[in-house]
Each structure stands twice: as structure tokens, then as C-alpha cells.
Amino acid sequence: MIDKETPYLDQYTTDLTAKVSQNPEKYHAYERENITQRVLISLVKKIQNSPLLVGLPGVGKTAIIEDLARLMITTDESMLKGKRLVQISLANLMQSQDGESFAYKFQKLVDELIANKDQVIAFIDEIHQIVGTGAETSGSALDAGNIIKPALSRDDLQIIGATTTKEFHEYIARDGALMRRFDLVEVPELSYKQTAQVLNQVVPQLSHNITVPENVQEKIMQFSQRYITDRYFPEKAIMLLDGALSVAKIAKHDRLTIADVATIIHDDYNVPHHVINQTSDDRLSHLFYDLSTNVIGQNDLLEKLTKKLINREAGLADMSKPDSFLFLGPTGVGKTETAKQLAISLFGAESNLIRFDMSEFKFAGSSLARFKEQLTTQVRHTPYAVLLLDEIEKADPEVMDLLLQVLDDGRLSDDYGRVINFKDLIIIMTTNSGSKAIINRQSKSDLIKKDPKRQANFEEQLELALQGDGYRPEFIARIGAIMVFNVLTMSDIVQIVRLKLKILNQKAQQQGFNIVFDVPDVTKYIPSFDLGYEYLEGQQVTSSPVAEYLANVGYRPSRGVRPLDDTITTYISDAVAEVIMAKRSGNYPDFDTFVFRALGNPPKTSPYGDWQIVFSTMEVIHDATIS
Known part of the structure; x- marks a missing residue:
């Protein structure tokens, strides 16, 4: 009183x-x-x-x-x-x-x-x-x-x-x-073990008539530790429990499930279901295969990249900052494609690729605020992603300084004072700096490339090229790994064309048509094709895989593989699209299969060759072919 x-x-x-x-x-x-x-x-x-x-x-x-x-x-x-x-x-x-x-x-x-x-x-x-x-x-x-x-x-x-x-x-x-x-x-943060004890005491107070199994409590602990990075124990575990119980109540469950907990993690913390439902071991065990299947001619680099990511998941890397890589190489060798495939393999969808063209942020004074606002907004909504910064050297120096903070601290405050977590990103920066040195090195023999002194000299040339394009030494020092992409060989280009044709065929099949182009498949229709010839109007003519023709015609060393898409459209897609549109208008053709190849002499037998793309149309019914 x-x-x-x-x-x-x-x-x-x-x-x-x-x-x-x-x-x-x-x-x-x-x-x-x-x-x-x-x-x-x-x-x-x-x-x-x-x-x-x-x-x-x-x-x-x-x-x-x-x-x-x-x-x-x-x-x-x-x-x-x-x-x-x-x-x-x-x-x-x-x-x-x-x-x-x-x-x-x-x-x-x-x-x-x-x-x-x-x-x-x-x-x-x-x-x-x-x-x-x-x-x-x-x-x-x-x-x-x-x-x-x-x-x-x-x-x-x-x-x-x-x-x-x-x-x-x-x-x-x-x-x-x-x-x-x-x-x-x-007041220190409670340990994982202490928080688990607290959660065990809190469950009866919050759960009412809903049963919370021990394995679900353990998942709450694991998910809150792994995915809720802007809060601390015990609050984040208790908040996750409370949210999951609300999901269960709305769904009229009498037992809390891991799916209820995953719903909160996905909805409130923007974690992809692909990440929640698969362990890191599952995703990483297939990573090299997924990457090397879609990115051609870069196996050594992809193996190194995969091992870097495995080291992080094993807890052997610095977990206070994101994994970061600088991709060097000429235009069109697979730098962007690698970033895209990483997003798909690790985070479940291409939408988990956050891409910035850094040439848009090259103006002093106006670029920093605009870039920071866009960056923090996108990362806040997609914290599990590949952040691709294309042509990083073109950005204003103030923007580079901001990125220096991200690489160093793994976090950034937005305009509202909220701390945005960058630690779960994979940051990939691309540059064409040093391309001349890379192209010159590619022309050397493997013996010269593997010589330690020549390799050291090559790395010094690259660093000088980077500094000449505006990369400060302290920025370079904070990049997790610098990776050099190989210049593509013609056999690499052929593989890329085959990969693109395979994707095109999948789209055509959705419309009821097949595009046949690989040697074994073409040979089913033209038995002599695997021997390099076929008969045309009674005459024996040289025949070649269409992928070789497209690679030879479409590849431009100065632009990489990018012109290949236009070449494939001109020689393949246009013909197929015309038939698909005819079918839609009611003029259904009496065939469903296109067999593509090149007839005539390729360049290796004459300076330019006289080969041309041709295709046959066939109807395939129960594996029987009607020409």
C-alpha cells in the first residue's frame, strides 16, 4: 500500500x-x-x-x-x-x-x-x-x-x-x-539447447487443444535458427511456434505438422519451398551435374564453384558474409547462364535470380540511392537467391563502395532502418575485364597453361586489367573467388546448339510435333546418316548433323553464343512455327515429325562449304514411319 x-x-x-x-x-x-x-x-x-x-x-x-x-x-x-x-x-x-x-x-x-x-x-x-x-x-x-x-x-x-x-x-x-x-x-542470447527447453515449457501455454509432437518442436528450432536471421533466441522460436499454431487452428488441425511450420517460414520469411523441403545435401549432391548439363565447356570451373558452396554448407566458410564470386571471361561463354542455373538448382526457380545491369548505375550522384533502394527491396523479398551484378565495373564508385559493405558485413540497412540480410545470397559479379588476356591464354597449349610461372603471370595480368577498369584492391580482396571462364571451342558450340535444340523440341512437343536432329535419332529415319551420307534423287550426297551447321553459321567469337538463338530461329523455328500456325487455323498437316540435317560439303572440305539445311516431314504412328 x-x-x-x-x-x-x-x-x-x-x-x-x-x-x-x-x-x-x-x-x-x-x-x-x-x-x-x-x-x-x-x-x-x-x-x-x-x-x-x-x-x-x-x-x-x-x-x-x-x-x-x-x-x-x-x-x-x-x-x-x-x-x-x-x-x-x-x-x-x-x-x-x-x-x-x-x-x-x-x-x-x-x-x-x-x-x-x-x-x-x-x-x-x-x-x-x-x-x-x-x-x-x-x-x-x-x-x-x-x-x-x-x-x-x-x-x-x-x-x-x-x-x-x-x-x-x-x-x-x-x-x-x-x-x-x-x-x-x-543478457546474452539463449543457446540452442536452452531455447529448446524454453520452447518445451511454452508449448502447453500456447497450444491449447493442438498436439505439438517432439519432432515438430525440433523442426521449429532448426527452422528458426536457419531461416530467421533478424531475430534472436528465444523470441524467434516462440514466434515461429505461435505462427505455426495459428496455421493449424485455421486449418482445423488437432496436431501441429512440419508443413504448418514450413508455411510460416515460406510466407513470412520468403524462403522457397524448394529450400525448405530439400536438405542442403540433396541440393548440393546434384549441383555439379545440373550445372554441367546446362553450361557447356566449363567443367573445371563448375567443379570449383560446387566445392566452394559445399564448403560453406559444411560450416567451414565464413558464415557472417555471403558467398561471392567474380566471373571473368569474354562475352557469351556462360557466365549469366551459370548464375541462372545456380538459382534453379539451389533455390528452385529462375525467379530466385536477382539481376542488375550495372551499366544502369554509372552516373555519379543519382545512382547510389536508386541502386540501394532497388537492391534492399528485392533482397528483402527474396533473401534466398543468386544476386547477379552484370558488368560490375561500369557501376559508379559509390555503388562499388556500397557493395564493399555487403561483401564485408553481409547486411545492409534500407531507407526505413530495417537491417536486410545478405548472408543467404550467392553474389555473382560478371565482367569482361581481362578478356584479351583470357583469349590469348586459350590459344596456348595445355603444357604452357599449366606452367606455374605462366599461370602466375596470367593472374597478374588479370589483376592489372581489373584495376585498370576501376576495381580497387580492397574490393578485389573481399571477393570470395575469382573464376575465369574458358573460351569456347567449336565442339563446345555444337553441344550448346544441341542443348538449345533439345529445349526447342520440348516446346514443339507441347504443340504435337517432334524435331529430330541428333545422329542416332536421324539414323532411324535415314539409315546411312550415321555413315555421313544419304541418297537424294538417286545421288549420294554428304550429310551432316544440323547442330554442326548451326554452330558453324551462328557462332561469333566476338559475341559468343548469343547469335545462336537467332540462327536457330531462322533455320529451325520458322519452319516449325509455320506448320503449328497452320494446324491452329484448321489446316492440319499429314505429318508430325521434322527430320533436320545439313546436306552438301561442310567447310572442312572446302573454304566455306556448300552445305545447306534440309528437313523431311514424316508421320510417326506407333513407331512406324510413313514418309
């Missing part, structure tokens, strides 16, 4: 002891008994007896204070028994409808606390807000922090404060006089 009138305490505080007394066991801070005991010891001291709890957001600082209120009520031998623990609302004090200034009301509140110091202890959450609060409205330096300093120094009142580590250093620690008035109590 308070002896004196306390109108300001009554209006601007919440009685935590009264709140907790309604259901004391609800406010037990599990696995925090040692911290609660530390706060008790601080409050019982004669000097510096105002504890200040400092810790990361979500570690349970407020829960410890509520646990303290529980002990004050339930423990007979507590030296604080009979006292009230009240929480001050700074937000309510800031309201000025009553005509009184913040400083005036806060001073009155402090006076009442001093008058009742043997019966009342005050708690201020987010106590860093007292630094500067009130000074702007009173027009003086008399903020809440300066108001309480004299009383704290004389131990005339007891205040428990709580703040995050970041705000403590930004506000409280800068005011040395204020910091010395408090007894610092650090």
Missing part, C-alpha cells in the same frame, strides 16, 4: 505486479533464473542499485522483468516482497493534451518515485529513449536522462532499464555520467 498520493504514477505507469499476480506462472522466464537473480542482487545493493539490462532484441529482457515481478509476489523470503514494480510509459508522457510539458510531468513522476522509494521500483523499457526526450519540447537541455541523474546518484530512487546492445552504445554509453548511475546487467 502506497502511503502518499501518486497521481502521476497512477496515470503514466502500469502496475506490473498487479498484472502478473493474476496468473504468476504465465510470467516465468525459463532458463533466465541466473539473470533474474542478478537483477535481485542489484536491487538489494545500497549503492548503484538501479540495474540496466542490455542485450540483443528478442533475448527476453522484458520477460526477465516480469519474472522479477512474479518473484516479488510469490516468494515469501524475497527482500522485495510487498514492493510494487511499475512500468513507465514514455509515449504517454509525451502527449501534451493536458498542457503540461514532458519535462514537467517526468519531474513530477520522479518526485513521486523518490517519495515512495521504499515501496515502488520503476521499469523503463527502451530506456535509451530518455536521452534527449523532452529537451526538444521544453526548449532546453533538460531531457529525461538529466532529470533522473541526480536522484540516481544519491540512490534516492530505483529504476530498472532495458535496451538493446545497439541503442545502449549509441545513446547511453555516450552519456558517461548517465551510464555510471546504472548497474549494467548483460
